[in-house]
Amino acid sequence: MRKLSLLPLVCYGTLVAYACYAWVQIGHWPYYAHPDPKELPHRALLSITSAVFLLGVSSMIFVPVGYLVYRVVAAARKKAISPHRGPAVLYLTGAALWVLDFAAEFTALPWSSNISWLLD
Numbered sequence: 001m002r003k004l005s006l007l008p009l010v011c012y013g014t015l016v017a018y019a020c021y022a023w024v025q026i027g028h029w030p031y032y033a034h035p036d037p038k039e040l041p042h043r044a045l046l047s048i049t050s051a052v053f054l055l056g057v058s059s060m061i062f063v064p065v066g067y068l069v070y071r072v073v074a075a076a077r078k079k080a081i082s083p084h085r086g087p088a089v090l091y092l093t094g095a096a097l098w099v100l101d102f103a104a105e106f107t108a109l110p111w112s113s114n115i116s117w118l119l120d
Contacts (some may be wrong), residue, residue, distance in 0.1 A: 004063050006088035008094030010026060011056025012101070018049040019114050031112040060098055063091060
């Protein structure tokens with residue numbers, strides 16, 4: 001459970017690491033179309049980051065659904081399950097970062113969205 005709960009946080013960290021790479025290349029934090037991610041050297045990093053992005057977005061949905069299924073199956077088998085407070089906090093931290101970045105895409109928050117820059 002702990003490894004799966006880290007998935008959104010690690011995937012968002014990869015997104016930020018790629019933005020830091022762009023920052024080193026161009027001298028400022030990337031924002032929508034500045035630079036186009038396809039214009040950066042080492043195009044393989046863009047492919048890897050795009051795959052990690054899809055994994056991170058899908059983990060926002062599938063981790064809670066999988067956990068719910070796990071709890072239902074355990075309840076049906078009448079197995080006692082300890083609460084997973086630590087993994088829940090890790091998941092919610094990663095999920096909050098994704099939600100804040102998505103919110104920056106569609107609202108007037110004081111920072112630019114890494115997701116909008118990557119999807120450009």
